[in-house]
Amino acid sequence: MKLRHLSKRLAGSVTARPLSDAEVRLVETVLLPVERPLFAALSRADQRHAVLVLERFDRILPSAAVEARRAALLHDVGKSVSGLGTLARVVATLVGPRSRRYADYHAHEVLGARLLERAGSHATTVALLRSDGEATILDALRRADDV
Secondary structure, eight states: OHHHHHHHHHHHHHHOOOOOHHHHHHHHHHSOTTTHHHHHTSOHHHHHHHHHHHHHHHHHOTTOOHHHHHHHHHTTTTHHHHOOOHHHHHHHHHHOSOSHHHHHHHTHHHHHHHHHHHHTOOHHHHHHHTTOSOHHHHHHHHHHHOO
16 A cells, blocks of 8 residues: 555656646645745645645535645645755655655654644644644544545
8 A cells, every 4th residue: 555655756847748728827825935945845746745735625525614724735835845855755654754855754743733833823733743633633634635
């Protein structure tokens, strides 16, 4: 299962196209202005993945508050801290947190929550990145991210 997921993510990373104008507008309507630079710092593949997760999340939980929708878009924002490229991420996933950068990659949820907290994101969005929140929302986020 892990290899299948890695294969899909690797292929998606290599073939990721920039967000469309409509997708950029969607991101801008969901995120707070202070969150947009964090999203912009994500790789093209991570941005594309985030939009896909938001779309899936919206189908799973259409009545979710905007703070939860922000968490769907920003769930991987902490991955930028590690500075790892696509192939290094695959290696980090396979070998675990054997170096500082690999450890940062594996702790991306905690690091992302810290980034959002410092930026001034809503407490609910930050809590959801820490996996602390309403079980229904957390389950919907996990299911949406299972791409």
